[in-house]
Amino acid sequence: MDFGPFLLLALMEGLVMAAVLALTAVGLSLVFGVMRVVNVAHGEFFMLGAVAAWFVTSAMPGPPAVGFVAALLVAPLLVGGIAALADRLVLKRLNYDPEATIVATIGLLYILQQAALTIYGPDARPVQAPFEWRIQFPWFGYSGYKLFVVFAAAAVLTAVWLFMTRSRIGLVMRATQIDRDMARAFGINVDRVYAGVFAMGAGLAAVAAVLIVPIQQAHYLMGGDPLLLSFIVVIIGGLGSLRGTLVAALLIGLSDGVISVFFSPTLAKIIATLFVALVLVFRPQGLFGAKQ
Amino acid sequence: MKALALHLALIAVLFALQFVLPPYHHTNIVRVMVLAVFAMGYNIAFGYTGLLSLGHALFFGAGMYTAGLLATGEGTALLALPAGVLAGGAAAFAVGLLALRTAGVSFMIVTLMFAQAGYLTVLYFGAFTGGDEGFVIPNAARALGPFDLSTDTPRYFAGLALFAVALLANLALVRSPIGRVMVAMRENEERSRMLGYNPFTVKLFALSVSGLYAGAAGAAYALMFGYVGASFAAIQYSILPLLWVLLGGAGTVLGPFVGALLMFYLIDLSSSVTTAHQMVVGVALLALVLFAPKGVLGALRDRGLKWLP
Amino acid sequence: MASVILFARALTRHFGGLKAVDGMDFDLAQGEIHALIGPNGAGKTTFVSLLSGRVPVQSGSITFNGLDITDLPAHARVARGIAYTFQITAIYARLPVYDNVALAVQRTGSTALRADTMAALARVGLQDRAAQEAGTLAYGHQRLLEIAMGLALKPRLLILDEPTQGLANSEIDGFKALVRSVVPETTVLLIEHNMDVVMDLAQRITVLNFGKLLAQGTPAEIRANAAVQAAYLGG
Numbered sequence: 001m002d003f004g005p006f007l008l009l010a011l012m013e014g015l016v017m018a019a020v021l022a023l024t025a026v027g028l029s030l031v032f033g034v035m036r037v038v039n040v041a042h043g044e045f046f047m048l049g050a051v052a053a054w055f056v057t058s059a060m061p062g063p064p065a066v067g068f069v070a071a072l073l074v075a076p077l078l079v080g081g082i083a084a085l086a087d088r089l090v091l092k093r094l095n096y097d098p099e100a101t102i103v104a105t106i107g108l109l110y111i112l113q114q115a116a117l118t119i120y121g122p123d124a125r126p127v128q129a130p131f132e133w134r135i136q137f138p139w140f141g142y143s144g145y146k147l148f149v150v151f152a153a154a155a156v157l158t159a160v161w162l163f164m165t166r167s168r169i170g171l172v173m174r175a176t177q178i179d180r181d182m183a184r185a186f187g188i189n190v191d192r193v194y195a196g197v198f199a200m201g202a203g204l205a206a207v208a209a210v211l212i213v214p215i216q217q218a219h220y221l222m223g224g225d226p227l228l229l230s231f232i233v234v235i236i237g238g239l240g241s242l243r244g245t246l247v248a249a250l251l252i253g254l255s256d257g258v259i260s261v262f263f264s265p266t267l268a269k270i271i272a273t274l275f276v277a278l279v280l281v282f283r284p285q286g287l288f289g290a291k292q
Numbered sequence: 293m294k295a296l297a298l299h300l301a302l303i304a305v306l307f308a309l310q311f312v313l314p315p316y317h318h319t320n321i322v323r324v325m326v327l328a329v330f331a332m333g334y335n336i337a338f339g340y341t342g343l344l345s346l347g348h349a350l351f352f353g354a355g356m357y358t359a360g361l362l363a364t365g366e367g368t369a370l371l372a373l374p375a376g377v378l379a380g381g382a383a384a385f386a387v388g389l390l391a392l393r394t395a396g397v398s399f400m401i402v403t404l405m406f407a408q409a410g411y412l413t414v415l416y417f418g419a420f421t422g423g424d425e426g427f428v429i430p431n432a433a434r435a436l437g438p439f440d441l442s443t444d445t446p447r448y449f450a451g452l453a454l455f456a457v458a459l460l461a462n463l464a465l466v467r468s469p470i471g472r473v474m475v476a477m478r479e480n481e482e483r484s485r486m487l488g489y490n491p492f493t494v495k496l497f498a499l500s501v502s503g504l505y506a507g508a509a510g511a512a513y514a515l516m517f518g519y520v521g522a523s524f525a526a527i528q529y530s531i532l533p534l535l536w537v538l539l540g541g542a543g544t545v546l547g548p549f550v551g552a553l554l555m556f557y558l559i560d561l562s563s564s565v566t567t568a569h570q571m572v573v574g575v576a577l578l579a580l581v582l583f584a585p586k587g588v589l590g591a592l593r594d595r596g597l598k599w600l601p
Numbered sequence: 602m603a604s605v606i607l608f609a610r611a612l613t614r615h616f617g618g619l620k621a622v623d624g625m626d627f628d629l630a631q632g633e634i635h636a637l638i639g640p641n642g643a644g645k646t647t648f649v650s651l652l653s654g655r656v657p658v659q660s661g662s663i664t665f666n667g668l669d670i671t672d673l674p675a676h677a678r679v680a681r682g683i684a685y686t687f688q689i690t691a692i693y694a695r696l697p698v699y700d701n702v703a704l705a706v707q708r709t710g711s712t713a714l715r716a717d718t719m720a721a722l723a724r725v726g727l728q729d730r731a732a733q734e735a736g737t738l739a740y741g742h743q744r745l746l747e748i749a750m751g752l753a754l755k756p757r758l759l760i761l762d763e764p765t766q767g768l769a770n771s772e773i774d775g776f777k778a779l780v781r782s783v784v785p786e787t788t789v790l791l792i793e794h795n796m797d798v799v800m801d802l803a804q805r806i807t808v809l810n811f812g813k814l815l816a817q818g819t820p821a822e823i824r825a826n827a828a829v830q831a832a833y834l835g836g
């Protein structure tokens with residue numbers, strides 16, 4: 001294949017990655033924006049979404065599309081429920097202290113990961129895509145499902161944006177983000193908002209995982225990369241800025257895809273991690289966040 | 293005086309233990325002593341100076357790989373060990389220059405990122421480092437002068453010597469004027485600034501010393517057990533020292549050893565029961581941060597043993 | 602006229618729309634006791650925070666002992682001889698009283714740490730409480746500890762931010778004697794609301810209002826100043 005089509009292929013792969021990454025990262029960003037909590041177990045919520053999808057699709061009879069839709073509904077609800085529980089039992093107890101919550105979520109990471117190992121096992125298992133559709137470009141064939149992933153992610157993100165900006169619950173969440181004490185004074189049950197936001201963040205990661213699992217297999221260790229990449233996206237985009245997160249996800253996803261295809265995935269990750277560290281050191285507000 | 297006596301007693305007990313321990317535990321205690329040195333280093337940064345780093349695997353790994361590569365290349369551990377110590381300190385100093393411009397959560401993430409980059413770099417240059425598989429150090433290269441570290445008795449002595457030096461140095465440091473300044477920086481940075489202390493230099497010093505300890509532990513671990521691998525530079529080895537210190541008691545000198553010992557055997561015991569033994573790490577972290585943030589010795593100190601350093 | 606140990610020119614610090622300190626000129630004579638008074642929100646604490654380095658200067662300059670310290674970070678100014686005690690007590694609550702003062706004494710290059718620390722404690726009468734956890738001290742004693750820490754630095758300029766707040770009358774008398782004992786080797790600049798202390802101790806008084814210098818002079822001059830009376834003393 002010539003360079004041009006090869007680049008196009010790399011960009012399309014990067015776009016799929018960016019779509020899934022955007023969903024995952026928005027979940028992380030929401031949690032930090034509203035609760036000021038850095039959730040290191042976020043990658044494990046992603047993994048749980050994929051594992052749950054495998055269980056659901058394996059259990060559902062009939063064509064793969066049916067199981068897939070069921071997984072899309074069940075996985076986020078299940079994972080969100082686990083997250084809400086974690087918030088109530090752990091994070092609330094720590095009064096959302098920044099350093100303590102990071103340590104606690106590290107503990108949560110281990111527990112969730114090892115629980116998945118126990119229940120799901122150490123193997124990577126595939127999930128069948130809901131439909132098979134090969135799109136034929138002049139230079140290469142491409143999976144139609146991958147394009148579907150991009151559109152689905154965009155749809156979910158639009159729904160999230162509408163929810164946050166147009167619905168009453170979204171308004172309540174944004175009010176709590178701006179001023180927690182003032183929100184409380186207005187009668188908003190901040191504890192419930194926090195549990196809801198934490199659940200929503202986890203649920204978004206789960207949706208992203210369900211979308212990606214037909215392409216990438218479900219494995220109990222698969223949470224590490226999405227965690228690292230979401231971190232990178234959220235920090236570069238500016239913690240708490242949804243727009244920044246989206247732009248950064250696009251940037252990171254595309255460049256990671258391109259560098260991975262042309263050079264090596266490891267090198268791409270090295271560059272990304274160092275970039276994040278330097279952004280935090282020299283420009284802590286990220287590209288879009290406000291200077292505090 | 294009481295404190296010094298207690299610490300010397302521990303060293304004496306460890307010295308005597310080697311004659312009664314069965315072979316399996318004999319090696320384990322050496323491991324624990326070396327890892328305790330790592331934990332003590334972490335404690336200097338975290339427990340005493342308040343720097344919650346998530347990147348110490350980088351300093352441990354720097355020591356391990358420097359020592360391992362030098363020993364395999366030059367064929368002697370005599371140069372490799374001090375080189376590893378310095379490598380750990382240098383890595384910590386370099387990271388500190390950048391990371392200490394941030395604080396709190398940002399500092400945690402920056403150190404985490406640098407450590408991750410280090411780990412990935414080890415994998416990327418797999419041709420030199422052996423990548424994920426790592427490499428074995430030939431026995432001939434593991435001799436500290438006449439002491440062959442691949443055999444039980446010299447290894448135990450070397451481990452104990454390293455532990456003893458690290459422990460007593462730690463004790464001296466925290467009871468010195470500099471130690472007092474480190475604690476002051478943790479307790480009230482603004483106040484310390486207004487007493488004329490430069491927060492950046494104090495923290496950089498603490499982090500660098502912490503790196504020296506980590507590098508020493510990494511180098512010793514490589515030379516004593518003959519294996520260098522990327523898993524020792526992975527995120528696990530940034531979280532384990534935090535866990536050891538939290539469990540044993542942050543801000544106490546003996547806490548890191550207690551935590552390393554307890555956790556080592558906790559994981560050892562649970563791995564004979566289940567493959568998901570890492571769960572213990574998670575549960576321990578959660579339990580500590582929720583219910584017992586002072587750890588074993590920290591809680592003891594609060595309840596009466598005020599003189600415990 | 603005594604030499605000037607510190608002077609500020611056109612010192613300005615705004616916080617968003619709030620002009621906390623607005624173009625202040627200020628001279629401090631070597632060895633004097635100088636009081637800074639003014640209504641709440643006049644900018645007194647911000648002004649001394651600019652002098653001590655706690656808050657960065659927006660525009661203007663500060664010169665101390667002939668050296669331009671405008672861009673010098675706080676810890677470097679302390680090293681040059683400016684000490685500041687906090688308005689809201691900022692002692693090391695979880696450390697013993699001894700350690701609190703020792704940290705200050707350590708800065709002076711002392712070769713007899715124990716002796717110098719106990720002496721510093723004795724100056725404020727806290728020597729018997731050396732082993733006590735600082736946070737468990739009575740509020741008045743915590744203020745005294747603050748002052749002890751400032752004095753232990755052996756500063757050229759000691760800035761005291763509302764030092765007598767929370768002190769009993771006998772303690773205030775002791776404080777006044779303490780301040781008189783450190784001048785003229787040390788220059789003292791204090792923010793005070795307690796007018797008795799101000800009028801008794803201060804050799805010169807500066808009155809601030811809305812971030813600007815309203816009046817400056819001896820206690821008698823200030824007492825007689827109509828503008829000051831209107832703004833602050835209430836006639």
